[in-house]
Amino acid sequence: MTELPEFDLAGFLIPGVMPDEVPALWSLLRSRELINTFITLFRGGEEEVFIRLHVLREIGGRADHPRWQPEELRRHFSYIDPIKLETVLGRLRGNNLLVYGEDGAYQFSDSGRNAVAAMAMLLRFGENEDAELGFLTTQLAGMQSTGTLTPELLQHLLAKLNALTASFEEAIASGSEFRIVAARAHLSGNVRWLEKGTEILRNLLADEEVSNETSQVALAIGLAQSRLARVDAAFQRALNKIESQRVTLGASGVSSSDAVAWLRSLDVPRIAALAVGALGAGPQTQFLAGGHELLDRAESTLSEEVRQMEADSALPPESEVPTDEAPPSEDLSLLVRLTERLSNIPSGAPVQKLVLGGGFGPASYRLSLLALLGNEEAQAEGPVADLTQMPYDLQLEDYQVVVMEDEISHISAGSVVYRDLHTKQGKE
Secondary structure (H helix, E strand, C coil), rough: CCCCCCCCCHCCCCCCCCHCHHHHHHHHHHHHHHHHHHHHHHCCHHHHHHHHHHHHHHHHHCCCCCEEHHHHHHHHCCCCCCCHHHHHHHHHHHHEEECCCCCEEEEEEEHHHHHHHHHHHHHHHCCCCCHHHHHHHHHEEEEEEEEEECCHHHHHHHHHHHHHHHHHHHHHHHCCCHHHHHHHHHHHHCCCHHHHHHHHHHHHHHHCCCCCHHHHHHHHHHHHHHHHHHHHHHHHHHHHHHHHCEEECCCCCCCCHHHHHHHHHCCHHHHHHCCCCCCCCCCCCCCCCCCCHHHHHHHHHHHHHHHHHHHHHCCCCCCCCCCCCCCCCCCCHHHHHHHHHHHHCCCCCCCCCHHHCCCCHHHHHHHHHHHHCCCCCCCCCCHHHHHHHCEEEEEEEEEEEEEEEEEEEEEEEEEEEEEECCCHHHHH
């Protein structure tokens, strides 16, 4: 194994603090060899990095015979300058990405193969897919299947989901059709990763041995995914609003959005050329007032009486408040009529029969009043107390029935039952 160069982090820390006293920093130091693998790959110019990655991927692509003789490498990379190829191989070998065996053959080291595998995973994502989200979800699935899932990876996924939500909300707030369409395409391209993440979290939360920290982060991820699932509807509402404001240029069928899209496809010199001669000097208009307008202004300026009226800020004179008017009272007519309806049913009635009438608002009010039936401990007086003390109970079911009238499409199934009859049925 190549000896790692000595380095000291003391210059980055305040006096008296050692690297092993900072847990997060110490965990990186323990993985120094793996980190140096990536430093080797990505240090230097962009061209050097590309050639190193290319050479490593080609060497790793031969799975049936992973050992390469130097002559095989020269033939395979005949399109690369021989001296530069030797430099690349020496750099990879010297930093423990390639191993030079006793038989003179090259092969991958463990850290080298891990680095190439990680790169291969990142490069496989599509154009509209979010590479970071896909990579994190893939890592999450793999670590869950092997039982090595850590809260740190879950925190990274949570941060990514929150960042996506913020970017989508910014696109909607911008009001730009092009940003909204691009953001919606981005969301659609990552639906499978969101669905996969939901499936993984469902299995994770079903595990009774999961730690409390992991469970809390997983629940936060579930909420973030729920917000993302609702973003698509917000995209559609924003696009509908833009559609209602779109202007069509005459009878040409060309809309303002088409014109903007065409302009966005042009480069700056072409747009500047289109603007030549298109803009002219604005006309300088003069507004002249007529004689009667000048007279009105002169009157308001010269008349002392008008100035006093405009400057007068005194309060109006006091007036007597009538004392024989009754104070406003709450309209309880709906409550009273509901009580009368209940008193006229012998044993029971469906909920929809009792609450319908007058539209959605009155029906909602009556349903809330029915919930008070049997609540004798409620601190109520007058008509409300009369309702709560009636011998009826409200029974609601866990499904809905179709109404389609009186501004109501569905309502919770249930019935109001006379209490003695309800008690008797419960005993049976």
